[in-house]
Amino acid sequence: RKEVEQDPGPFNVPEGATVAFNCTYSNSASQSFFWYRQDCRKEPKLLMSVYSSGNEDGRFTAQLNRASQYISLLIRDSKLSDSATYLCVVNGDSNYQLIWGAGTKLIIKP
């Protein structure tokens, strides 16, 4: 089993739709969870951290399920500018060492 696993997609959704990504992780001791966004041929940028209680930032909602060892990202009212690859990131044996998923590609269509 991969340490961090994501559906590679691509997810093709119409503008205005709601889309959800899941990410599973194998290390039950992981404490830090993040979603990063990566545009084509660009560096990753932090979208949001994922807290135990869940968190929301505008149209984006992140949830953590420790029992099932997965995190999720929900994007509401999707925009064309949301088209990107979304990377799930979980800390490894040390808090400062991060394990990256392969990413889920999202394509928003007009």
Added chain:
Amino acid sequence: NAGVTQTPKFRILKIGQSMTLQCTQDMNHNYMYWYRQDPGMGLKLIYYSVGAGITDKGEVPNGYNVSRSTTEDFPLRLELAAPSQTSVYFCASSSFGTGDEKLFFGSGTQLSVL
């Protein structure tokens, strides 16, 4: 604010050549990282550093070397380049432990070994 500056942006090497990827950050971050990203894959950690004079191997260190003589600089050295080292390389830094665990990335280096 320059943030993390990474050079060069593109490079083509012949098999067996060597080169150094430069990385500088001006945010006084203690933690610095080198990652590689192959097409359709996530980032793999090559080496990391928790402060000047301290470096350690990540998941895929073979064929690479690093040094951290100052807080600002964290160069990555490729010795005897091989086609398997064709990838996009990202340098990153963070102020881990201060409550802000966000990684700041350089713009990446596209390296081809032919």
